Amino acid sequence: MTTTALWSRAQQQDFRARVRGCLLGGAIGDALGAGIEFHSLDMIRGNHGPAGVRDYVRAYGRRGAVTDDTQMTLFTVDGLIRAEIRRDGGTWPAPEEVHRAYLRWRVTQRYQEPDPRDPALGLLGRQPWLHSQRAPGNACLSGLDDDRMGTLAAPKNPESKGCGTVMRSAPFGLLVDREAAEVFRLAAECAAQTHGHPSGILAAAAFAAIVHGIVRGGTLETSVRQALGLLAQWGGHEETTAALRQALDAVRQGAPSAERLEALGQGWVAEEALAMGVYCALVAEDMRHGLLLAVNHGGDSDSTGSICGNLLGALHGETALPPDLLAELEGRAAIAELADDFALELTQGAQLHGPDAASAVWSERYPQG
Template structure:
């Protein structure tokens, strides 16, 4: 697996990229937190609890407003793994799926440990963030897939019968590898999804989502992002359900005013591909970011997943400043998300100045150990 290397970034390009990275990760978290309180509820139950318009802003889940689920937690550890992969590249060890798998395993420890283990010096700074040591209804496939040190691969995937959408909902970070060709970002997302979700619908949906985020983060419009995704999917064995779901989303855009019923019909059709289709639909028909996010969670399907997928796409498209500031102000772990996003942007645009033959920053290597 390779990537485009040696690109020179201008200051304006760096600032734009950082905004899109921040927007993507904050968008995933904001959509996740918005959908978490109503996840699994019927539309009727949502309206009964929150009024005729349904959910129009954050409400409490897990004890307070703005709390995120395991979808955001895993997304953040995925970013950590990608940074570590770049740092380790100096040593000649270049296998990003393994670095991401180790990062996911560090997340797995947060689901059973009481708090950070200071004896594990090689865990890096993210694993020492105490707020991440919270069990937020993690998908069984994630727990089982990461329960041992054996990494699932496409040849021997973990949970081969699991078609759920959770792997896709943690795959936005792969799309932020904008220096990579999109097919390589897709391949990495697919391989890392197979570590917990081995069904083709699950890992190909993760790859499709990464391509869509990648296109948006590089400045494409949503329609072009979907077309690029469909083109790259077409050469993948087993792609038909995912491609059909995306085509269904495009067709739904032309079927009148947006409605929760249409979002629910998309989100609950098929397996992992359904929530992705619903997220794409919400991005295409939303009047603005707030409307698109609310549309994505007011239905009887998997609201947290659909919200996270929609938020990641919107953040990659518009950058951080388009997200509702009042929602971000209450978002759990926002300082951590921002620091991690900025570290990722700095590593991807200025990595050689942080570590390499000319010298390394001890502080950076303490944050992202090579071990």
Template structure:
């Protein structure tokens, strides 16, 4: 997609890909939730020889999302707020993202929205978000105080799980940014909770791949770009090796659970490594004949099914847009209205931001939704 050209067709395509990315990620998250903590054998025993083939009850009902989707929503909210605050001259997106993640952290311990907080914006007033949905410990501890983790002084330096990667697809939606800047921002924001290079570089890889897809690249080309950019980063080897394994697996036999299992289970056998979840997601997106098949592959294994499902869904949604997503699954998806609302607001900000706010004019309604404070 050519940047700077925002005709009607370009805007519609961009909005469809944003919707696809966010809805696809949430669908993969919800599909993977019933598989959390189960081996492939246990999944087959519980759901039949093909394992999970569609939405199943988890966390109380079918279609319910986890903390991966909650944090993805707040990532988008933070990115919009960062662009709105640019008018003030206070341009430091990692700080705006950190504030967004602190708003998420409040949903994990407060009973409901704090109406006294006028700077919360609309998302933090969504009551359905005030629920704990299997958040990773590193996210809870990383955002337990106001201290901003950085690459020099990251939070949780040993945390290498995929929770930071699972929330990072929205950085790739910054279509007007150069890939190097997308990588840098996503890595800096991942280090706010996940200090291990495997975790925050996996998050950066997700963002760069989505960025390429949004711009119209093929998935293979987007992965190759990520490999090139990651190669200059200290500690990149586990992540670049994982991406190379995913690419190689495409040519090694027919797609199936065994191939995904080999990618998704880390050397310790606990399936908690971000690079392994990334490899499984990329492989499943590469071999998928359609979105449902890709998502089924991405969650039926003994690794991190939630992260792999969310990441694969984000990739397929960015690649094909919202119309490729299974309507029957979307109908049951928790938070679908909020996801759509946020996606459309993001598209509006990226394409028509100057008409909504500037150093001299502003839409009061927009600033009530996305306060500058």
């Protein structure tokens, strides 16, 4: 993958397919786990058969419904696009733009429809289907209850390491024009906006680094090992490092199973959710197999499904997505459109805006402020 401003047509097509795969794959995994998120493994098997869930289960009034995991992931993308546009002014205020995006997500959890008078909403903020509470995490909500932005030096919720940081951080890894260490740090900075425990911050950063390695053409295992190298440079990395090493070890311990997955944890905390999603992606025979393994356990099924889907989608691209699951996915068209906009911004942004002029349509989709 190129790291310069010059992209060949083949590179642009490959990148767009990976971005689409990452965002749509994560949303499919999220939706597969949405209806069983709080169920034990015994309950899942009792309700759906020995193999567990094999298809979408109704949640939030429909099949294929996504949760806060997908919602916040999309707002991460929105913030990163706006940060890229602001590079025209000589700065790259990515943490600030992502924070503003998360505040816009917070509004969707308070009001049932967008405010048409708000000029800052842009394309994503005007989507009525996103104005719905889908079991958002307490730390994500409380961390965004006021305008103060948490930082690495002064994070919000300093004792929290819930998986709400990891499940929204795949888009940082799609910044392939940045180096891995920069992507890692940016994801860490944005995780601190809601969660302050080192494992909550560093699991999100490691996840972004893994996605980054994949989209740049690396294997999943190589990308995990590169992330471990980055983790080792940060204080407080021990829990996340141990969890990822346990995931790598589990691959060699026998055939994949729900019981083997549950040995890695339940996914409610960040390092466990990361390890479980990584394990399922590593042992996946194909996209469907990995996603179903990732959700059929007695823990945070939507988050582990989302993480696994992000990884497999980034690795294999959109054509690997199960077509029947893709067809029924809530918000499919909007997610694909946002993915295309992200790819367009990174590969051809200079033709859409600059210091002296900008596309009026692009400015309306991603306004400043």
